Amino acid sequence: MPNAAHLPSSLILVGAGKMGGSMLEGWLKVGMDPAGVTVLDPHPSEEMARFCREKGIALNPAASAAPDVLVLAIKPQMLDAAAPALNDCLGPRTLLVSILAGKTIGDLRARLPSAGAIVRAMPNLPASIGRGATGAAANGQVSEEQRLMADALLASNGIVEWLASEDLIDAVTAVSGSGPAYVFHLVECLAEAGIAAGLPPDLAQRLARATVTGAGELLFQSDLPPATLRQNVTSPGGTTAAALAVLMRDPDGMKALMREAVAAAKRRAEELAG
Incomplete structure (x- = not known):
């Protein structure tokens, strides 16, 4: 405050x-x-x-x-x-x-x-x-x-x-300045994946939106690191672990993609500032 x-x-x-x-x-x-x-x-x-x-x-x-x-x-x-x-x-x-x-x-x-x-x-x-x-x-x-x-x-x-x-x-611009758009796109992608898995489009949209906003609020209220929160909801051999095995796959998982995206945003910020 x-x-x-x-x-x-x-x-x-x-x-x-x-x-x-x-x-x-x-x-x-x-x-x-x-x-x-x-x-x-x-x-x-x-x-x-x-x-x-x-x-x-x-x-x-x-x-x-x-x-x-x-x-x-x-x-x-x-x-x-x-x-x-x-x-x-x-x-x-x-x-x-x-x-x-x-x-x-x-x-x-x-x-x-x-x-x-x-x-x-x-x-x-x-x-x-x-x-x-x-x-x-x-x-x-x-x-x-x-x-x-x-x-x-x-x-x-x-x-x-x-x-x-x-x-x-410029790095701040790439992470937090542009970052909300990355989260909105995550909701889009999650909803589309839900539709592909068989959910009705309106239900997939509601679930994806509520999941991301709820997880964000949990992160906001918790003092735990994001990695700990992730581990807390990931049972060994369970469904979440199966999905994370794809998202965290090297060398083409989410980490690499996000690093590439932030680097692209930073380069563009540098160009605009120049």
Whole structure:
């Protein structure tokens, strides 16, 4: 649970789409004062406009003072066009937190020369329900107080892992950033396998979905390593052992396939960042 004492007094959120909006809801849930929040979005949804009105959040004001924190949550391709106006929002003590995929701290500094302290973060889709996994890297100008502020903001939507180097962001993107899609595909594959084994399609879909979400919740609530949980449900010579013998088969089992998939995602992240 984030420490509300470290939440900033003033914050500008740039981009209030699905991820930005989810982050905003998380901040308010953990104690952020809505009166200290400003949302900048040229095309806010009706839901976001209504949310801002109901919560007393300033939406697209004509001017605003430099905040403690400015959070960038726009689409990466919008950065160049938005940069001049955003640069004017930054003060000497403003912490810039960016969740822009593929935009390095160097990219941000080149386009926003007034930015000093910068945190680059990579959240994932489950952040939209408060169960996200975020990797974050800070440049050398981020103070301890600013790091605590960033941690409080990012932790409002799930866990935060601070990285020793920004160079690890691409690997984070490949594992947790893209990872939810791997899990969704697992459900697809499990359901299709169930259909092939003779189950009606709707039943196979329900069982596959419930199995993966239930196993995920068990993993979330347990302190045991995943390998121990796997061993606990695998009786020697039983049905689960027979299936795992296929999935864990060398050299073409799930481990090798997942390693290849993550490597491909990391390479693409590096290409996009380059």
